[in-house]
Amino acid sequence: xxxxxxxxxxxxxxxxxxxxxxxxxxxxxxxxxxxxxxxxxxxxxxxxxxxxxxxxxxxxxxxxxxxxxxxxxxxxxxxxxxxxxxxxxxxxxxxxxxxxxxxxxxxxxxxxxxxxxxxxxxxxxxxxxxx
Numbered sequence: 001x002x003x004x005x006x007x008x009x010x011x012x013x014x015x016x017x018x019x020x021x022x023x024x025x026x027x028x029x030x031x032x033x034x035x036x037x038x039x040x041x042x043x044x045x046x047x048x049x050x051x052x053x054x055x056x057x058x059x060x061x062x063x064x065x066x067x068x069x070x071x072x073x074x075x076x077x078x079x080x081x082x083x084x085x086x087x088x089x090x091x092x093x094x095x096x097x098x099x100x101x102x103x104x105x106x107x108x109x110x111x112x113x114x115x116x117x118x119x120x121x122x123x124x125x126x127x128x129x130x131x
Contacts, residue, residue, distance in 0.1 A: 001034040001074070003103040006044035006095070007113035008130050009071075013049060013064040018057055021113060025130045028111060036106055038098040039075045042068060076102045091122035100125060 011025035029035075045068055053061035084101035085094060092100060096117050103110035103125035111128045112118060118127040 001036055001106070001108055002029075002032045002128075003099055003106065003108050003110045003125075004029060004035045004037060004041075004073075005099040005110065005112045005114065005117075006041060006048055008111045009041070009045050009068075010048040010052070011113055011130060013058060013067070014052065015057065015059055021130050025113065028128060028130055035071075035073045036102060036108060037073045037075055038081060038102050039078055040095075040098065041073065041075070044095060076105065080105065088122050091120055092117065096120075103127075 008025055008029065011019060011022050012029060014022045016022040046065060049058065049061060049064050049068070052058045058064055078098070081098050081101040084104060085097040088097035088100060096114070099110055099112070100117075100123045104123070107125075109126040109128055110123070111130065113130045115129050115131055118129045
């Protein structure tokens with residue numbers, strides 16, 4: 001099982017001809033199909049898909065959202081992450097802190113496309129960067 005943040009998951013829906021990290025994301029994320037995510041994850045991925053659609057970077061945004069709804073993921077309630085998220089407030093965004101807190105809590109690797117997050121010194125979990 002892995003923790004997958006929105007930046008990594010969003011790459012799955014991108015056109016590989018316009019987003020070079022898509023193939024790598026599909027490879028990394030298919031290696032471990034059991035995902036743990038904070039409960040807000042689908043909302044954050046949907047927001048990213050909206051941005052990609054508005055920028056003309058998705059072939060079929062409606063299909064992408066439909067697939068997002070069908071993905072099977074285990075979720076962690078926000079209230080179980082809040083204390084650690086608050087500890088990370090000086091170093092990470094609230095959203096990034098939620099993924100780090102989930103990974104730390106479960107003793108799992110966090111998969112992200114955000115190199116800045118991986119460079120942060122605040123986390124106490126392994127991080128795999130898709131890049």
